Amino acid sequence: MTSKASNMTTESRRQSSLWVPQTVVIRKITPEVENVSTYHLAFTDKDAAARYRFKPGQFNMLYLPGVGESAISISGDTQSHATLDHTIRSAGNVTRGLTQLKPGDTLGLRGPFGSSWPMEQCVGRDVLLVTGGIGLPPLRPVIYQLLNGREDYGNLHLLYGARSPGGLLHRNEFDDWQSRGLTIQKTVDRSSLGWRGNVGVVTLLLERLHSFDPSNTVLFCCGPEVMMRFVARTAFDRGMTAEQIWVSTERNMQCAVGLCGHCQLGPQFICKDGPVFRYDQIAPLLTVEGL
Amino acid sequence: MNLTEDGLPETPKQEVFVSRDGFASLFAVLKSRGFQIVGPTIDQDAIVYDQIETVDDLPKGWTDVQQPGLYRLNQRNDDKLFGYNVGPHSWKKYLFPPSVALSQSRKTEDGWEFQEAPDDPPKLAFLGVRACELAAIRIQDRVFVGGDYVDSTYQKRRQRVLIIAVNCTQAAETCFCTSMDTGPRCTVGFDLALTELDEGFLIEASTSEGKAIVEQLVTHEATRQQQQSAELARQHAVDQIKKRMDTTEIRDLLMSNLEHARWDEVASRCLSCTNCTMVCPTCFCSSVDEVSDLAGENVERRRQWDSCFNLEFSYMNGGIVRDSTRSRYRQWMTHKLATWIDQFGTSGCVGCGRCISWCPVGIDLTEEVAAIRKDVS
Numbered sequence: 001m002t003s004k005a006s007n008m009t010t011e012s013r014r015q016s017s018l019w020v021p022q023t024v025v026i027r028k029i030t031p032e033v034e035n036v037s038t039y040h041l042a043f044t045d046k047d048a049a050a051r052y053r054f055k056p057g058q059f060n061m062l063y064l065p066g067v068g069e070s071a072i073s074i075s076g077d078t079q080s081h082a083t084l085d086h087t088i089r090s091a092g093n094v095t096r097g098l099t100q101l102k103p104g105d106t107l108g109l110r111g112p113f114g115s116s117w118p119m120e121q122c123v124g125r126d127v128l129l130v131t132g133g134i135g136l137p138p139l140r141p142v143i144y145q146l147l148n149g150r151e152d153y154g155n156l157h158l159l160y161g162a163r164s165p166g167g168l169l170h171r172n173e174f175d176d177w178q179s180r181g182l183t184i185q186k187t188v189d190r191s192s193l194g195w196r197g198n199v200g201v202v203t204l205l206l207e208r209l210h211s212f213d214p215s216n217t218v219l220f221c222c223g224p225e226v227m228m229r230f231v232a233r234t235a236f237d238r239g240m241t242a243e244q245i246w247v248s249t250e251r252n253m254q255c256a257v258g259l260c261g262h263c264q265l266g267p268q269f270i271c272k273d274g275p276v277f278r279y280d281q282i283a284p285l286l287t288v289e290g291l
Numbered sequence: 292m293n294l295t296e297d298g299l300p301e302t303p304k305q306e307v308f309v310s311r312d313g314f315a316s317l318f319a320v321l322k323s324r325g326f327q328i329v330g331p332t333i334d335q336d337a338i339v340y341d342q343i344e345t346v347d348d349l350p351k352g353w354t355d356v357q358q359p360g361l362y363r364l365n366q367r368n369d370d371k372l373f374g375y376n377v378g379p380h381s382w383k384k385y386l387f388p389p390s391v392a393l394s395q396s397r398k399t400e401d402g403w404e405f406q407e408a409p410d411d412p413p414k415l416a417f418l419g420v421r422a423c424e425l426a427a428i429r430i431q432d433r434v435f436v437g438g439d440y441v442d443s444t445y446q447k448r449r450q451r452v453l454i455i456a457v458n459c460t461q462a463a464e465t466c467f468c469t470s471m472d473t474g475p476r477c478t479v480g481f482d483l484a485l486t487e488l489d490e491g492f493l494i495e496a497s498t499s500e501g502k503a504i505v506e507q508l509v510t511h512e513a514t515r516q517q518q519q520s521a522e523l524a525r526q527h528a529v530d531q532i533k534k535r536m537d538t539t540e541i542r543d544l545l546m547s548n549l550e551h552a553r554w555d556e557v558a559s560r561c562l563s564c565t566n567c568t569m570v571c572p573t574c575f576c577s578s579v580d581e582v583s584d585l586a587g588e589n590v591e592r593r594r595q596w597d598s599c600f601n602l603e604f605s606y607m608n609g610g611i612v613r614d615s616t617r618s619r620y621r622q623w624m625t626h627k628l629a630t631w632i633d634q635f636g637t638s639g640c641v642g643c644g645r646c647i648s649w650c651p652v653g654i655d656l657t658e659e660v661a662a663i664r665k666d667v668s
Contacts, residue, residue, distance in 0.1 A: 023404060066581050066590045106401075250608070251612070258438060262605070290617070291613075291618070
């Protein structure tokens with residue numbers, strides 16, 4: 001197996017890398033909330049590790065041989081090269097298979113793929129991150145980047161909703177994030193004993209939000225399509241325009257390079273043209289049922 | 292071996308004549324140059340593309356009759372070898388195989404190892420490629436090698452293909468290449484192009500490989516009369532094409548009518564059987580399957596043709612995005628005729644008519660477009 005690989009030219013390696021995963025080893029698994037864990041992965045090949053760079057919002061295809069691939073957003077810091085972090089909810093065949101693995105086990109990884117959150121748009125502006133549940137991990141690299149260059153940005157707000165208080169992800173980092181200049185407001189659909197925070201949908205937090213300048217703000221939203229539509233509507237009510245809003249969309253991504261056809265939404269291949277779109281570029285497509 | 296539409300003829304068009312006997316020797320010439328020959332042959336009452344060895348494998352004296360939902364072979368009253376139009380197969384099965392291995396995984400003591408699946412496709416000579424099919428190959432070139440990501444399985448096959456085109460001298464009822472500006476005359480994208488006459492063929496070579504092949508055949512200078520006969524025969528195909536599709540502003544027409552009642556109407560007839568996507572020479576959707584040994588320690592990933600008409604095609608997060616025939620037919624047709632233009636700068640339709648003939652209920656996409664256009668204008 002190795003002899004053929006060593007004979008490959010640089011050119012064919014570039015092309016074959018479309019389909020051939022890199023081997024990654026699980027360094028650590030951090031349980032987050034029920035059914036959700038963060039997998040800290042590291043390349044076994046030093047060259048692959050050195051080459052790998054990603055931008056906030058991009059995703060990898062994680063591969064369990066015999067089971068399949070799943071598109072997973074990268075949830076870690078773009079500047080941290082020790083491990084590649086993926087915060088994963090156990091839901092389908094591949095993500096359920098991942099729960100059977102332990103540190104030291106290996107799997108395949110292709111990536112990074114897709115568009116990223118436009119960090120350059122945040123400079124000198126207020127930034128609203130609006131998300132729910134498992135939508136926070138794809139925004140976590142944004143939070144790290146904003147806080148690592150805190151002085152470049154205006155007011156920073158995270159508006160975060162979950163079904164229940166126990167479903168709020170990355171809670172143990174909230175204090176650190178707040179101390180470094182991120183305002184965090186949380187809401188839950190169903191309260192539980194001891195919860196003194198907000199109850200209701202995340203758009204309520206946006207309705208009431210102060211200390212931001214709608215004319216000089218960018219909003220990043222990651223969540224189900226229905227949530228993105230309502231968040232956008234509320235943002236419009238607050239005086240923002242579609243050109244100030246970016247959303248991360250989801251479809252059935254299989255090849256991740258626009259060749260298999262599965263993830264199409266109108267003219268867009270969500271895997272390579274997205275997943276992050278400016279809202280005005282994708283909004284008309286989100287309202288057509290079954291597109 | 293033109294990879295893109297840039298493969299324009301290197302010299303002004305020049306046709307030579309080769310007799311029927313001379314044409315038969317083409318097979319030996321191609322084999323001597325290392326090519327396996329694939330071309331039209333009859334199988335199960337249809338003209339399909341398959342490996343062929345001699346001129347006798349060609350569908351001599353047969354023609355195809357096509358209508359919406361109908362395909363039949365009839366005997367001709369002559370011995371033409373290419374006296375038909377297009378059948379259920381297209382050349383995409385050789386360039387974008389229905390099933391191909393992409394990668395291999397092996398479990399070792401150190402964990403999983405991954406490598407490219409071995410892939411050494413033969414040099415193929417495509418014999419009998421129609422103008423609409425040349426256009427389809429150009430379209431798939433854009434899809435698989437023209438973008439940011441290059442599909443090496445397609446590229447490797449494509450680079451090894453010799454294309455011998457055939458100008459149509461007749462048209463089926465389902466043909467509408469003239470509406471899509473793809474035919475019936477073969478103009479670019481071939482090594483050799485043939486026009487069949489009663490007594491033989493006119494051959495045009497447009498690449499150095501094509502010229503080298505012609506030099507190995509017994510040829511004669513084409514007479515003025517032969518050139519006129521060829522022109523008449525090619526014009527005959529143009530004149531026979533009756534089906535039209537008005538493509539004026541078609542992208543905006545379809546994308547601004549995503550909720551048109553016609554989608555419900557066509558969904559009441561469409562069986563969501565996937566035939567149109569399987570016979571389409573440009574449809575490129577695929578899925579990947581895991582093929583494992585019993586121990587689960589050697590696993591191959593195989594790519595198979597898929598179809599947007601399959602229910603699970605749009606599966607996501609425990610649900611199906613396109614859960615109605617209406618939404619799936621709309622996806623297929625709007626992709627083919629509208630959003631393909633956004634994605635690849637060209638229509639995904641070449642006007643070959645296969646999806647019309649091979650639809651079991653005879654849905655004709657040109658009628659579907661016309662129905663929407665009629666209500667709008």
